[in-house]
Amino acid sequence: MKIKELRNLGSEELIQKEKTFKKELFELNYQRKVGTVEKPARFKSLRRLIAKILTILKERELKNG
Numbered sequence: 057m058k059i060k061e062l063r064n065l066g067s068e069e070l071i072q073k074e075k076t077f078k079k080e081l082f083e084l085n086y087q088r089k090v091g092t093v094e095k096p097a098r099f100k101s102l103r104r105l106i107a108k109i110l111t112i113l114k115e116r117e118l119k120n121g
Contacts, residue, residue: 062108062112067113067116070112070113071113073105074106074110074113077102077106077109078106080102081102084098
């Protein structure tokens with residue numbers, strides 16, 4: 057997902073996406089411990105998406121005061 061696509065979403069949608077991505081990351085970590093990770097590169101992309109979402113939310117918070 058591109059940063060422009062994320063910026064076009066509302067705050068509620070971003071929070072929902074963040075929860076979804078965190079849940080997926082949790083499930084991937086569980087799979088890692090079991091030893092059956094299909095896409096190990098997904099860890100990095102999920103962490104980056106979560107960071108992008110948190111950055112956008114923080115920018116909006118600072119902008120709105």
